[in-house]
Every structure is written in C-alpha cells, then in structure tokens.
Amino acid sequence: MLHIALPTILAVEEAAESGGLFDIDATMPLMAVQFVILALILNAVLYKPLGQAIDERADYIRNQQVGSQEQVAKIERMTQEYEDALSSARREAQDIVAEAQAEAQAVASKALTEAQQQAQAERETARGEIDKQKEVAIATLDAQVDTLSRQIVKKLLGYELS
Amino acid sequence: MTNFFPLPITNVLAELEVGEHLYWHVGNFKIHGQVFLASWVVMGALIVASILATRNVQRVPSGMQNFMEYALEFIRDLAKTQLGEKEYRNWVPFIGTLFLFIFVSNWGGALIPWKLVELPSGELAAPTNDINTTIALALLTSLAYFYAGLSRKGLGYFADYAQPTPIMVPFKIIEDFTKPLSLSFRLFGNILADELVVAVLVFLVPLFIPVPLMLLGLFTSAIQALIFATLAATYIGEAMEEHGEHE
Numbered sequence: 001m002l003h004i005a006l007p008t009i010l011a012v013e014e015a016a017e018s019g020g021l022f023d024i025d026a027t028m029p030l031m032a033v034q035f036v037i038l039a040l041i042l043n044a045v046l047y048k049p050l051g052q053a054i055d056e057r058a059d060y061i062r063n064q065q066v067g068s069q070e071q072v073a074k075i076e077r078m079t080q081e082y083e084d085a086l087s088s089a090r091r092e093a094q095d096i097v098a099e100a101q102a103e104a105q106a107v108a109s110k111a112l113t114e115a116q117q118q119a120q121a122e123r124e125t126a127r128g129e130i131d132k133q134k135e136v137a138i139a140t141l142d143a144q145v146d147t148l149s150r151q152i153v154k155k156l157l158g159y160e161l162s
Numbered sequence: 163m164t165n166f167f168p169l170p171i172t173n174v175l176a177e178l179e180v181g182e183h184l185y186w187h188v189g190n191f192k193i194h195g196q197v198f199l200a201s202w203v204v205m206g207a208l209i210v211a212s213i214l215a216t217r218n219v220q221r222v223p224s225g226m227q228n229f230m231e232y233a234l235e236f237i238r239d240l241a242k243t244q245l246g247e248k249e250y251r252n253w254v255p256f257i258g259t260l261f262l263f264i265f266v267s268n269w270g271g272a273l274i275p276w277k278l279v280e281l282p283s284g285e286l287a288a289p290t291n292d293i294n295t296t297i298a299l300a301l302l303t304s305l306a307y308f309y310a311g312l313s314r315k316g317l318g319y320f321a322d323y324a325q326p327t328p329i330m331v332p333f334k335i336i337e338d339f340t341k342p343l344s345l346s347f348r349l350f351g352n353i354l355a356d357e358l359v360v361a362v363l364v365f366l367v368p369l370f371i372p373v374p375l376m377l378l379g380l381f382t383s384a385i386q387a388l389i390f391a392t393l394a395a396t397y398i399g400e401a402m403e404e405h406g407e408h409e
Contacts, residue, residue, distance in 0.1 A: 045209060
C-alpha cells in the first residue's frame with residue numbers, strides 16, 4: 001500500500017479497512033449503472049433538445065440561404081429586365097430625336113428653298129419692271145431727241161427738213 | 163515505507179492519502195463513498211449545466227446554451243469523424259456522456275478544492291482516479307461496441323474476427339480484453355499520477371512551483387477525456403464497419 005503522509009495519519013490508516021490502489025469492489029458496477037443513468041438524463045436534458053435546436057437551426061439557415069439565393073436570382077433577373085427596358089427606351093428616344101431632327105431639317109430646308117425661290121421670283125419681277133420702264137424711258141427720250149433734233153436743225157437751217 | 167518525509171511539515175493541505183477509501187456498506191457490498199460523493203458533484207454539475215442550457219432554447223443561442231452547444235458540436239464532430247455521417251447520431255449520448263463525465267471529473271479533481279471537505283477516511287478527488295470508475299467506463303465501452311457490432315451484423319460480427327485471415331482470430335479475441343484494460347488503466351494512471359505529482363510537489367514546495375505542473379495536469383486531463391471518448395467511438399465504429407467481402 002502506497003502511503004505518503006505524516007505519522008499522525010497512521011492512526012487513520014489503522015482504523016481504515018482493507019483498501020489499496022486496486023481495490024475493486026461494488027463501486028464498479030454501481031458506477032456503471034450511475035453512468036448509464038447519467039447518459040439517459042443527459043440525453044433527455046442535453047443531447048435531444050440541443051441537438052434538435054442545432055438541426056433546426058441548420059435547416060433554417062439552409063432554407064434561408066435557398067430563399068435568399070432565389071431572391072438574388074429574382075433581383076438579378078429584374079435588374080436585367082429593367083436594363084433591357086432602359087436601353088430600348090434610350091434607343092427609342094434616340095430614334096425620336098433623330099426623326100425630329102430630320103423633320104426639322106426638312107422643314108428648314110424647305111422654308112429656305114421657298115424663300116430663295118420667292119426672292120428669285122421677286123427679283124425677276126423687279127428686273128422685268130426695270131427693263132420695261134427703261135424701254136419706256138428710252139422711247140420717250142427717243143421721241144424727245146427727235147423733236148429736239150428737228151428744232152436744232154430748223155434753227156440752224158432756218159427751214160424745216162421735210 | 164509509511165514515512166517518506168522525515169521533515170516535520172505542518173501543512174495540512176499537503177497530506178496525501180492514496181489507496182484509502184471511505185467505505186460505505188450497501189447490503190453485503192462495500193463501496194467507495196468518496197468516489198460516489200465526487201461523482202454526484204460532477205453529475206449534478208453536468209445536469210444543472212444542461213438544464214440551464216436547454217431551459218429556454220433559442221434559435222440564436224446565448225450564454226449557457228451557446229457554451230453547451232459548443233460542447234455538443236465538439237462531441238458530434240468527434241462521433242461523426244469516428245462513426246461516419248450515417249451512424250453517429252445514435253451514439254452521441256454515450257460518447258458525449260463519456261467525454262463530459264471524464265472531462266468534468268478530471269478538471270473538477272484538479273480545480274475544486276476537495277481538501278477543504280474532511281472525510282473520516284480517504285479524501286475526495288476526481289472520480290476518475292479510482293480504478294473502479296475507469297473500469298466501469300471501459301466495460302461499458304466494451305458492451306457498447308459488442309452491442310454495436312452484434313446489432314449491425316448479428317452473429318456475423320464474430321465471423322469478422324477471421325478477417326482478413328483466420329490467423330487474426332486469437333489477436334482479435336485478445337484485443338477484446340486489452341481494449342477495456344488499456345482504456346481503464348490509461349485514464350486511471352494518468353489522473354492518479356497527475357494528482358500524485360501535484361500533491362507531492364505541493365507537499366515539498368507549497369508555493370508557485372507546482373503551478374506549471376497543475377496547468378500541465380489540466381492539459382493532460384482534457385487530453386485523457388478526449389482520448390477515452392475518441393477510442394470508445396473508434397471501437398464502436400470498428401465494430402460496425404463493413405468488411406470488403408460483404409459489400
């Protein structure tokens with residue numbers, strides 16, 4: 001028997017019953033029974049409820065993850081749709097702008113042409129008028145020249161040329 | 163032999179008694195009272211901690227629930243590693259209780275000042291430093307793996323003793339005896355040796371010097387609990403393992 005103690009303990013040792021390090025007795029089976037009972041109790045108060053909690057949480061997280069993945073996919077799809085709509089609208093707007101520009105261009109050039117034509121026509125008319133008046137003036141002058149010439153001749157010659 | 167130390171040392175805490183027991187008589191049987199007292203403390207602590215943890219189970223754990231979930235996840239991982247994803251759930255209670263009981267016993271033995279409680283004979287210490295406890299645990303492990311093997315394969319379990327060659331039969335049979343023997347003596351020896359070393363050092367140098375050894379003792383205690391639980395799981399897993407020819 002291994003014993004490390006002061007001599008005063010000796011009295012206790014003598015009083016103690018047979019013992020020892022490898023003293024195997026009814027402690028062993030009782031301990032085993034106790035352990036099984038502990039395992040059963042812990043199963044009821046620890047492993048079952050807490051294991052269930054852990055599993056439920058794992059399920060919850062998995063579901064949430066699947067749900068949010070779906071959400072993300074949905075959002076991505078919607079974003080794509082919106083982007084498509086946006087780009088088509090932009091294209092449309094560009095078309096409209098281009099059309100309007102072309103239209104405006106056409107109107108402007110038409111107006112310009114008309115104005116030019118009108119100006120041209122007015123110029124022509126004016127020129128015709130001028131020419132006519134010039135002719136009239138020339139004709140008048142011619143007549144006057146004739147008369148004056150006859151008078152000059154009459155004065156110089158003293159008679160009229162026939 | 164009884165007086166190792168001739169110096170008159172008066173420190174009561176440094177007294178060390180090994181192999182002395184507080185005997186209780188149950189019918190015609192003698193049992194070691196100090197072991198039971200300590201084990202009740204350990205079991206009470208475990209049960210109280212468990213009830214505190216699961217009293218109000220939340221999806222987002224906090225406090226005690228968080229701590230015990232951490233412990234349970236550790237045990238589940240241990241069992242899963244040894245037994246595989248399919249089988250481990252049924253064995254979590256057994257392996258987990260082994261680990262928790264041994265771990266709390268060992269650490270309780272090292273951390274709780276048992277010496278303050280006076281017993282008529284013997285002294286309180288970790289329940290695992292009594293050979294009866296460790297043998298009980300080891301034999302339960304043996305029963306567990308026999309149960310696992312037999313319930314899985316029926317009597318074919320014993321046919322597997324001849325795998326891969328019949329030469330293995332005697333070795334496998336010897337193994338059935340050495341497994342509980344090594345399990346129980348490893349735990350018993352480690353814990354007892356640790357407590358002895360610390361006690362002797364405290365006896366010689368009461369201040370500071372034993373602290374590193376106490377820390378080492380805590381480490382060893384944790385490792386021993388892990389080893390016991392892991393080996394138990396391994397044995398159970400081995401017993402349930404299908405051999406190549408059955409597949």
